[in-house]
Amino acid sequence: MKKFLKLTKINLYTFFDIHKIINARGFKEVKKVLPMLLLYIFSFGFLMFTFYKGIAFVIDGLIQLNMPYIILVMIMVMVSVTSALTTVFKVNKTLFNAKDYSFLLSLPIKKRTIISSKIINLYIINFVFAAMLLIPTYIAYILKVDVNIWFHFLYLTTFFLIPVVPTIIGCLIGTIFMAIVSKLKYKTSIDILISILFIFAIYYLSYKIQSMSSMDLANISTSIVDKFNNLYPLTKVYLNIMKDNSLFDLILFVVLSLGLYQAFKYSIVKFFNGINSKLSEVTIVNKYQDKDVKVSNKLYSLYKKEIKKYFSSSLYVLNTAIGCIMLLLVLGAFAIFGGDTIDKVLEMPELSNYLVFYGPLVFGVFCVLSCTTNSSISLEGKNLWILKSLPINIKDIFISKVMVNLTILLPTLLVSSIILTYIAKLSIIQFIALLFTPVMYAFFISGFGLLINLFFPDFNWTNEVKVIKQSIAVLASLAVGMLVAMGPLFIKTDMNKTLYSFLIGVIVFILTLILYYILFNKGKRIFKSL
Amino acid sequence: MIEIKNVTKKYGDKIVLNNMNLTIESGDIFAFVGHNGAGKTTCIKCMTDIIEFESGDILYDGISIKNEPLICKKNIAYIPDNPDLYEFLKGIDYLNFIADIFEMDSSRLEKINKYATEFELKESLGNPIGSYSHGMKQKLAIIGALIHEPKYIILDEPFVGLDPVATKKLKDHMIEMTKKGTSIFFSTHVLEVAEKLCNKIAIIKNGQLIKTGLMHDVLKDKSLEDIFMELENEKIS
Known part of the structure; x- marks a missing residue:
């Protein structure tokens, strides 16, 4: 047990950078850690406040329907499905293929203890992110709904247990993936392919569940619960606990959670x-031949290195390209199989104006979600010495990293705009308006991600999940990127939509110019000091 | 010629290099020895522009690495103590990358083949670096350092992890290159190698040079090991 706790503690200290915070001594070190800590608190606080507002709004609606408890079920299912899904992709490099694997196995520690600590590590990461939704739900619920003393006890108990089963389900699916991938030759490519197919299967399944039967309006709450239960089978058990204070279901929930954990372990x-x-x-891919020796210019060589790094990590690709792939597939499928739906859409009044205004903003959100640069400095990790010791202009290093992001974004934006133009029969000016602003967003977010990663780099990671998914640079670029992409929605204007769209593009273009000026001056100095 | 002039480097409040002065002439094989944590790697990282230093300067043929890092680094090859290379690249991709950065033309083929054959790595160049052993990575880093014919070679513990054949090859290349005017500066804990291979030596302790000069002047009739131990004990007593 001691070893298990020690291992778990080390894993978590490393993952959440706790050691940096508690080991900070003296003004200088605290000054280094403080911005990171404040940014974490701000990001989490901001997200939790936003969730609280949204949840409180939904509860108000549900109170009118006399079924406020539905929010508890909704959030529980949302947390569970998200936790299971994200765990699937964390299994590689955390449970399997971890950097500390050989080292840990060489120590006198039982294999089961190592596995337990890795699973608990995944559970705690899920728990932290689940808490971001479960805490605002709890506060909103007790403020708006009259609850008895049991509610607090039951909510608190299930609060800790909700992420357990999804973590195990995610681990199980992830393990099956890894078992398949491990037997194949091109491991990374197959891993990416299987993961994309898996995500599509989940989306397809939830779509099928939504359209399985029409809502029974007379018995709407049962209908909703049934639908959620189809997606996540513990929904009804949870509902019985929270709504009817069922002790039997609580015991069942506890036994199932802990039993599954033990069985999996x-x-x-x-x-x-x-x-x-x-x-x-x-x-061993192939034998070296003279023709493998190729001459390229410096920038192209840096770009090739960056793009190879990108495609060498399934996690990196999935975390940043899945949005683009889905956007293209959904639009493509709509264009090919849309049929009647397209005709109905075309009948919408002011359609082209809506598309020209909202289209770029939606594409902008996809750009923000597909940012590769916000972890690209941290991902250099222990290889940073290579770039620093070679005669390379720092500007070229930055450009090569931005180019990788643009390689993913620009073709997506171009093809998506062409498809939308084709479907909605837009004019050439409207097509340009549809494309111009998202392209500006693409340049902006690529530069911004890089700059924020320069301010908050992390080279001492042992698992790339940490820098690709949960670093402060990723969180901050997501928050600021969303603000820039969604900002225009909150400004009311009577201006012509096409003109307004161009105006947004021009503003983002000016912001981008300022940003790149900062990147190539201040950013260069930061890189030198890393 | 490399001139290290009054270089001071601090980590927080701790002085790691204290007003260091050293000159490495063209054709020198310069050994840099000292106990663990003495400041060898920090000094080497300052020389190769990997880390910044607070005061002083490092000049390559009179050009400051602080002011003109690109010009200086075009003539430098550096091999770190731990060859952390891009594991997602194949060996040949890494060498192509290095050759591209040093703007080598197609003549790189001949050099890559020559050094890869000598260091017995040619068969593995098509494989990902992630599949290499520590010694193979070290060999690849060495080939990457040699192919662009640098004027200055700076190495941090270059013989760690190398097999005896590769060690001999590297030593031979070091001697051969210094005959053509290359300056080589390397840190090592293997005092016998330093004694036999180098014409000059610098001994560092707690960030300060405590002995420097021609190898035979420093040694006189003693071994480097004896000198090193004497200096260590002197300071303790």
């Missing part, structure tokens, strides 16, 4: 070594 031991060894095997 014991059964995975058998496959752990096999999968890990297979995953660490590197495929």
Whole structure:
């Protein structure tokens, strides 16, 4: 137990940078850590406040329908599905293929203890992100709904247990993926492909569940719960606990959560070594030949290196390109199979104006979600010495990283705009308006991600999940990017929509120019001091 | 010629290099020795522009690395103590990358083949670096350092992880290159190698040079190990 706690503590200290905070001594070190801490508090606080406002609004509506408890079920399902889904992609590099794997196995620690600490690590990460939704829900609920003393006890107990089952489900699916991938030659490519197919399967399944039967308006609450239960089978158990204070269901919830954890922990031991060894095997691609020696210019060579880094990590690709892939597939499918729906859409009054105004903003959001640069400095990790010791202009390093992001974004934006123009029969001016602003967003977010990562780099990661998904640079670029992309929605104007769209594009263009000036001056100085 | 002039480097309040002065002439093989944590790696990182230093300057043929880092680094090859290379690249991709950065033309093919054959790495160049052992990575880093024929070679513990054949090859290349005017500066804990290979030596302790000069002047009739231990004990007593 001692070893388990020690391992878990080390994992969590490293993952959440707790060691940096508690080890900060003296004014200078505190000054270094403080902005990071404040930004974390601000980001989490801001997100939780936003969730609180949204949840409180929904509760008000549900009170009118006399079923406020539905919000508890909704949030529980949302947290569970998200936790399970994100865990699937964290299994690689956390449970399997972890950098500390060989080292830990060489120590006198039981394999089961190592596995337990890794699972608990995944659980705690899920718990922290679940808390961001569960705490605002709790506050909004007790403020708006009359609850008894039992509610507090039951909510608190289930609060800690909700992420357990999704973590185990995610681990199980992730393990099956890893077992398949480990037997194949092109591990990363297959991993990316399987993961994309899996995400589409989940979306398709939830779509099917939504359209399985029409809502029974007379019995709307049962209908909603049934639908959620189809998506996540523990929904009804949770509802019975929270709505009817059912002790039996609470016990069932506890037993199921802990039982699944224990069962998974014991059964995975058998496959752990096999999968890990297979995953660490590197495929010998081909024999070196003279024709492999190729001459490129400096910038193109840097770009090639960056793009190879990008495609070498399934997590990096999935975290940043999935939005673009989905946008293209949805628009493409709509254009090809839309049929009647397209005709109905075309009948909408002011359609082209709406598209020209909202289209760029939606594309802008996709640009923000597909930012690759906000972790690209941190991902240099222990290789940073190479870039720093070679005769490379720092500006070229930045450009090559921005180019990778633009390689993903610009073709997506171009194809999406063409499809929308084709579907809605827009004019050439409207097409340009549809494309111009998102392209500006793409340049803006690529530069901004890079700059924020320069301010908050992390080179001492052991798992790239930390810098790709949950670093302060990623959170901050997401928050600011969203603000820039969604900002125009909150400004009311009577201006012509096409003109307004161009105006937004011009404003983002000016912001981008200022940003790149800062990047190529202040950013260069920061890079030198890293 | 490399001139380290009054260089001071601090980590927080701790002085890691204290007003350091050193000159490495053209054709020198300069050994840099000292106990763990003495400041060797920090000094080397300052020389290669990996880290900044508070005061002083480092000049390559009179050009400051602080003011003109690109001009200086075009003539420098550096190998770190731990060859953390891009594991997602194939060996040949890494060498192509290095050659591109040093703007080498197609003549790189001949050099890559020559050094890869000598260091017995040619067969593995098509494989990802992630599949390499520590020694293979070290060999690849060495090939990357040699192919662009640098004027200055700065190495941090270059022989760690190398097999005896590769060690001998590297030593031979070091001697051969200094004959053509290349300056080599390297840190090591292997005092026998330093004694046999180098014409000059600098001993560092707690960020300060405590002995520097021609190898035979420093040694006189003693071994480097004896000198090193004497200096260590002197300071303690």
